[in-house]
Amino acid sequence: MFDPKSRAWIVPSLCLISLLVSLEVDGSPAPMILLESAVAKGAVCLDGSPPAYHFLPGSGSGVNSWLVFMEGGGWCRNVTECVERTGNFRGSSKFMKELSFSGILGDNQKTNPDFYNWNRIKIRYCDGSSFTGDVEAVDPATNLHYRGARVHHATSHANVAECLQALLSGCSAGGLASILHCDDFRNLLPSSANVKCFSDAGYFIDAKDISGADSVKSLYTDVVNLHGSTKNLPSSCNSMETPSRCFFPQYVMPTMSTPLFILNSAYDSWQIMNILxxxxxxxxxxxxxxxxxxxxxxxxxxxxxxxxRSQFLQALPTSNSTGMFIISCHTHCQSGGRPTWQDVDSPMIENTTIAKAVGDWYNDRSAVRKIDCEYPCNSSCPNITNE
Incomplete structure (x- = not known):
């Protein structure tokens, strides 16, 4: 349980991972908790405010199982963009409010059968670097703190002796973070634990835009340089690639050792709007x-x-151990809400919902590598809207 006086988690005999999170109950609001103890470690949002989190404890068979969901929200590539974020919840916990858990974080067994009773956490995102930044100096003129990696490191530790199962997940920039931090997350936990990672709409590809320019590569280069991200990108990739390339999942995946599931649209609305x-x-x-x-x-x-779409498919890993659900719907992020995760009219591939695909893969019930046909073949796509 949470001790409000000490601002610490007390969970005897459980896999305790005190992480920045935002708590949501399936449809019910939950209070926000500030991790004020992290400030002394320099683990802060862009404006220097403390990170925030919410947590829903597990029950029954799920008390030793942990689901960590990393919030998304793009990146800031220069001082102007980062300063702008300090005026909202993307850069400051001062503007964060209560949230509601649903989808993969929901507590409804029918709509979230594999994870409903796990310990569920959602990391709030307020650093603009997919939790990779670490710059010591703070310019007094802007008061910007590039400390995303410190936030991640300061909150990703605790007594994990009896953790039996864990899944690191996230959406968009958080989905990318779940890939970049996947192997480090695996190393936090006992070797006997079943630890895997799940990226929702975080598989951003290295592709030229319609003018022939490398717009997204330029974006990632700026983010890495501004936030001092190089030392916090996967070392196995950094040893072979330039740092900005190690912000792309397609170059990180060949060096990863932890199993990963990729949920993405081949016509991802964010990627079309910002990469293509x-x-x-x-x-x-x-x-x-x-x-x-x-x-x-x-x-x-x-x-x-x-x-x-063809470029996207070519950029996917070929390993059979990598789970996939690559749909043809024009959308972005599908695991955080019941309508798209698992409901009566949720999007499907081969009569399989996203929730079932991820659950089957995580629990080794079956190998899952579902790649949808070309748009507009999937009749379940009209049931969802862009996010």
Missing amino acids: VPSSADPGQAWAECKLDIKKCSSSQLQTLQGF
């Missing part, structure tokens, strides 16, 4: 409607999207 067709590559806004609604794409635009 960023504003800089479409000054005339010819893609404005298509980027927001794939049904409004012209035949030539759809052909370009099919080419992007």
